[in-house]
Amino acid sequence: MPLNPSITDQMQKTRDAWFRTVTFLFALSIPLLLLLLVVILVGQALPSINIFGAGFIFSSSWDPVRETFGALPYIYGTLVSSLIALIIAVPLGLGSALYLAEVSRSKIKEYLAVMIELLAAIPSIIYGLWGIFVLGPLFGLSMLSGGVILAIMILPTIAAISREVFRSVPNIFKESAMALGATRWETIKLAVFGPARSGILGAIILGLGRALGETMAVTMVIGNRPEISASIFAPAYTLASVIANEFAEASSDVYLSALVELGIILLLITMVVNGLARLLIWKTVGKNNIF
């Protein structure tokens, strides 16, 4: 019995069909947008793809004057700076989220939570300026400075999301663990971390996504030198930074398309990282996890 008796069954069916079609089209717009993005990028990058081929990914030379281009130092810089950021931000973020959600009973946690969210709202150029004057003298303009600034930027993402995840773990889990005689640490390990695993991974992935694509703050402290160095105190360069830096003044076609090809590589890296993370989540917790 429909809520409105004047609507016949037939009308109801056509309306449902319409609704299904329209929402399907809306949903379709997302993969379509992605496809369009890739098509346009590949089209723009064709001159560079034709000239350099696969060697583009493995070459370390980036010389706009002689028009030889290679992406390896930028790929390396992007991956390593993001890795440094994760190494610093994951324990800090999870630790603070755990304190806010599970450990603390004092009023102070509400203020702390607000401050974490505030950190997420600071524009990246502010982080960059701060980085120049604080991290620069400390670690030099280097891979480490870039990694640290990224860590600070993704920390609120990881902390805020994992706090929500911890809080949504049903109390009954914790109570059961306590009832079985678990210590507080055992309770957290078994009854909070266990069920929240996929949510935590999700928080880390979101943080990593931001780190891979961050442009402004990183370029201000990383030294912008396309070189692969074993030392994290040496200057480096990332994919997003070089595109932002050089796009406006790139005048030749090859130069421009090489920059676009860097964009494709960045897109692929983020897609692969996200895909791997998705696999990891499915593998560890199964597809029917509550989060």
Place this chain on the structure above:
Amino acid sequence: MLRKITVCLLGLVFLTGASLGLTLNGAGATFPFPIYSKWIYEYNKTTGIQINYQSIGSGGGIKQFTAGTVDFGASDAALTNDQIAKAGGDALHIPTVMGAVAISYNLPGVSELHLDSDTLAGIFLGKIKKWNDEAITSLNPGVNLPDKSILVAHRSDGSGTTSIFSTYLAKVSSAWASKVGAGTALSWPAGVGGKGNEGVTGVIKVNEGAIGYIELSYAMTNKLPVVTMKNRAGKFVKPSIASTSAAAAGAIRKMPSDFRADITNAAGADSYPISGMTWILAHKQQKDAEKGKALVEFLRWSLTTGQQYAEPLLYAPLPENLRARVMDAVKSINY
């Protein structure tokens, strides 16, 4: 109801269109943006003509000019013959103002530093690594230079400033010419990159032992010490408005009729060697008579009345005799 709204909207479109009058669109170099916006503002006050200038960078300006999406372009680097052909073959370079690229450094206690072209090239090539290297100390007798590593700072973004700086080094150093070359973005043999003049200024400010090249106005407003450079005549000259104008005057004898000259390493005892011109790009044959007329009038105004606004903004005005020649080129624009 719907018709009423449509009529209202149409009326609005016509009204705003009429009140805006003529609008010229330009895009290009960031280096002259402060003076161009001053000109545009002053010119609009007296004539009512609206000019939109977007400082998207010289490369972007050339692209937009070639594509014909703007009425004029602006660039710190002259077009190549190839680029002129692509832009329709009738692109004129109209010099507007000049600027100096200052070499700034951070060495506490050292307020005067003299360098010559070979030493400067050696530093930026990464061959001279310490401040007390003999090449530097021999040029600075009596100056106490520390046993400190040199940190080279350069632009990470493509820029006309880099183009002027590298054009100079490629001209005076064969090692630089063969290894690095000249352009808006380079494969740097040494140092770290800062984004924009402000980025390089920041690197110099916070790192003791740093040296970098920035537009003169940035060195002055940030009160950074600047290197006194040895010019072609063998004299040591500080970057200033006067020494930049002197460079243009020194280069004027060899100035080609299309003004596509670089004035780096110019002749003349008072010339600062790392100076550059910036150009507005305009088609000789204007498609739109009304817009063409407005553009010519704006260019004439900026080459006469407008030049007085250059010095307060730390640009060097064009020397008198060059201005007369540029004016002839502006007059040659057909509309």
